[in-house]
Amino acid sequence: MEQASAVTPLLVLSGVTKRYGAFRALDGVDFDLRPGEVHVLFGENGAGKSTLINVITGNVAFGEGTYSVQGRPAAGLSPQTLRAAGIAAVFQEFSLLPDLTVEENLFLGREMRHGPFVDRTAMRRRSAKLFAELGFDIPVSTLVGSLSRPEQQMVEIAKALMFDAPILILDEPTASLTDTDADRLFAVVARLKARGVGIIYVSHRMREIRLLADRITVLRNGRRIATIAASGVTEAALVEMMAGRPSGELYPAIRHTPAAERLRIENLATPDGLVRTVSLSVHAGEIVGLAGLVGCGKSEIGRAVFGLLPIAAGSITVDGQVVAAPHPRAMLRRGVCYLPADRGTEGLALNRPVRENVTMAALDTSTLGGGGLLRLRAEKGVAARLLERLSVRPPSPEPPVLNLSGGNRQKVMLTRGLVRPTDVFLFDEPTVGIDVGAKAEVYALMRDLTEAGAAVLLVSSDLPEILHLSHRIYVMHQGVIVRELAGAERTEEAILSCFFGSALLQDATTAGEAVA
Known part of the structure; x- marks a missing residue:
């Protein structure tokens, strides 16, 4: 002291x-x-x-x-x-x-x-x-x-x-x-x-x-x-x-067992030009990272897939079926869940109880609803189980979300993908503003989801997060994907070399060959 x-x-x-x-x-x-x-x-x-x-x-x-x-x-x-x-x-x-x-x-x-x-x-x-x-x-x-x-x-x-x-x-x-x-x-x-x-x-x-x-x-x-x-x-x-304990490994080892293709995006473009001719795929049993500088268009991809942004061109395919006009309700019913970066504005109703925030995306399921009525006892039980699973503190489902810390609010938002059957998770900056301990819990949840067969698209500006968690990485620059990295190619140097576009990458490669 x-x-x-x-x-x-x-x-x-x-x-x-x-x-x-x-x-x-x-x-x-x-x-x-x-x-x-x-x-x-x-x-x-x-x-x-x-x-x-x-x-x-x-x-x-x-x-x-x-x-x-x-x-x-x-x-x-x-x-x-x-x-x-x-x-x-x-x-x-x-x-x-x-x-x-x-x-x-x-x-x-x-x-x-x-x-x-x-x-x-x-x-x-x-x-x-x-x-x-x-x-x-x-x-x-x-x-x-x-x-x-x-x-x-x-x-x-x-x-x-x-x-x-x-x-x-x-x-x-x-x-x-x-x-x-x-x-x-x-x-x-x-x-x-x-x-x-x-x-x-x-x-x-x-x-x-x-x-x-x-x-x-x-x-x-x-x-x-x-x-x-x-x-x-x-x-x-x-x-x-x-x-209160020695610091351990922050990033868990996540098995890579890719199976069926869950999500495919082909030549996607948005009217504002922030996304232009983007193509990528995500399989069950893997985490695919989207990296790039702020403003490169990576966050807009998840929003467009979930139906929060209009699509000017391209196609979105979920489990082999083309989604002609995605919107949030339809995507939830197809097993796709989007978790936004801005939990306060878009992810949570801060003045409503934790319970309602946990279950709001599943009110149309047979577990909670039916005949236009909400099963309150079932809702409380579901909320309590998920709060305990994600170690939300305090674990009470009744106080407004506004009373919780930033990390606990984030965990409440993450329950949105666990309250109904979900096969594709779109995580947009999932650890912004939360501490090391909460990050470790979020990463452990992503590991559990992936190893259980979910497909995860991780959009993040945290380079170590992308490198340690992703099995494959797409790097974006000015609305387009400039490179896909897999296996031993997934290095910090490789990602950084792509941040300013493929021309810079090509120049660096040519210069390296000339030196050799």
């Missing part, structure tokens, strides 16, 4: 406990934040990180302990009061209104005025200045609903920074950002630290922790395990503190 600092903290929590019935989400937690530091919160999903952040922001009232902000008691204060006291937060789930412009979202509820009128010119000028300082190339007059998820993440970050708060909370802020945009964010964090801003940073990415952290607090099962200086700490030590 580190020694106490003479610097007066910006906020201090001592012995904070939060109970949900008999379950302790926080159990006597101590935490403080100093000016000009990045204090990382680290722990498995369900460890208490989200609850602690919600206590700090005033969204959750705690039962025992004390909490002060800049020396003043904060217990019982509302989120609005704490924002006024200088706490700004960027959460994993966005709080933007899609029908408003970027500028309107930034100032929502805090509009600048000239007399009785909203001063749009001043708001636009201030917004543009902030975006220029952050290096975010987004016109502030753009409707938020037309932005990509990474761009919306930038808007959320800018919104939090708009009013110079001395305390900033960043909850997995790079989950939707490209490496270039993440580097811009890191530069912003460095500038904020130099200005004395205290930053609470939630991340599971070791690169970010090594780059940014001054101190790290590790939580496990609602308790603070340690607060340590970031310098010199190893990844293995952090994972062991987080999990």
Whole structure:
């Protein structure tokens, strides 16, 4: 443990406990934040990180302990009061209104005025200045609903920074950002630290922790395990503190026993041009990876197959039958399940009970429905079994999904493919924003599904994930597949050489032959 600092903290929590019935989400937690530091919160999903952040922001009232902000008691204060006291937060789930412009979202509820009128010119000028300082190339007059998820993440970050708060909370802020945009964010964090801003940073990415952290607090099962200086700490030590056991292999060995072809895509194209003449196949008993840079079109393939995007050309075949006009209900009945990257917006109904989120894709099955009626007892039983199978914590099916941590929300969404017969799984960025322990559980589920005969299409921007889990890999660039890799060809160098197109690959091959 580190020694106490003479610097007066910006906020201090001592012995904070939060109970949900008999379950302790926080159990006597101590935490403080100093000016000009990045204090990382680290722990498995369900460890208490989200609850602690919600206590700090005033969204959750705690039962025992004390909490002060800049020396003043904060217990019982509302989120609005704490924002006024200088706490700004960027959460994993966005709080933007899609029908408003970027500028309107930034100032929502805090509009600048000239007399009785909203001063749009001043708001636009201030917004543009902030975006220029952050290096975010987004016109502030753009409707938020037309932005990509990474761009919306930038808007959320800018919104939090708009009013110079001395305390900033960043909850997995790079989950939707490209490496270039993440580097811009890191530069912003460095500038904020130099200005004395205290930053609470939630991340599971070791690169970010090594780059940014001054101190790290590790939580496990609602308790603070340690607060340590970031310098010199190893990844293995952090994972062991987080999990309570020595770190083992993250990626399971998955047998490759390809059988019948489950899914075939031929010359697929979408009207927006993000996918152009894509062909691939996935067999029972294998995981096929789709790799490529953000924006290459890989995520659009799963969405088009499931019927969430229109198809301009090409064909989709499931178990030997061509699907003329795919749409979600028909694809579910054909045994195809799509699990989206954005669980908050597309994957879950956050204000509805866990039980309803588990079963919503199977209400037309004989197990749960029939004659227009829902079998509530059967629904509760199915939900309870699946929550236990995926180790969702807490395992209760009745609270709203909003109460769960990010990793447990992800596991609730994954039950969607287990509640009805499913042969083809389309995983789109399945481990975005979840910790190492939850990743291991997701990977184990993918192994079990594959070895039981399912066909899995894995779309991921995590290169180690693609390399370790996939039996075959397709690499995309600007809407087309530039190479298929199998066997010993599946290397990081081979994938990276394809990220910028087949021309670059050909140039590299020719140069290598010339050197030889």
